[in-house]
């Protein structure tokens with residue numbers, strides 16, 4: 512038995528075809544133990560979003576293998592990927608991308624209903640998560656009424672909804688000031704860890720590095736193991 516939440520081996524990803532193709536990942540090995548809170552750190556263009564999207568099963572690698580919780584993703588048929596994603600992954604996208612026309616609580620409920628909850632069960636769980644991120648009193652507001660930090664907390668609540676075992680966050684503090692960035696990352700770490708989630712945060716925000724269990728550096732499409740921090 513292994514206790515790996517993520518086991519990615521020799522992952523490559525090229526965008527485009529022929530002479531115009533670009534190799535964004537050049538053979539990446541990346542693994543995460545269950546319950547770990549890992550930061551994937553690297554400069555802009557280094558392949559962070561590409562790797563996170565592959566871990567999140569929204570992008571297929573060109574070559575290499577990926578297993579999540581001991582089950583192969585790369586061997587699974589394409590038709591199974593949507594269900595795999597829904598069961599296993601909560602994604603916090605770069606630039607929160609809440610649905611502008613929905614209220615805060617409706618944004619959190621959406622995925623719960625997709626995961627088969629009744630409306631009333633989804634509402635109960637969404638309200639419980641909004642309370643956990645300190646936003647119960649904002650549940651009927653629209654995202655545009657909230658600050659950047661509050662919107663990011665809604666995005667965290669949404670990612671945790673339905674308790675997917677793996678939480679992936681792409682630069683969750685990019686648009687936040689230092690204090691809000693620390694608050695959001697601490698909340699994500701504490702909530703996720705208490706609830707037994709495994710978390711991968713992509714960032715180049717050095718103000719939050721100290722919150723990680725482990726930092727993995729990526730540069731130019733390759734993991735750099737020798738890098739000290």
Ligand SMILES: Nc1ncnc2c1ncn2[C@@H]1O[C@H](COP(=O)(O)OP(=O)(O)O)[C@@H](O)[C@H]1O
Nearest residue numbers: 526527533535554555556557558559560561562
């Ligand atoms: N859809 C795409 N088509 C072509 N090139 C892409 C595409 N997405 C990303 N790239 C390129 O791949 C490299 C890695 O991008 P990305 O994973 O977004 O990096 P990061 O998130 O670290 O900034 C960059 O050079 C980027 O321009």
Ligand SMILES: [Mg+2]
Nearest residue numbers: 559560561605
């Ligand atoms: Mg990116």
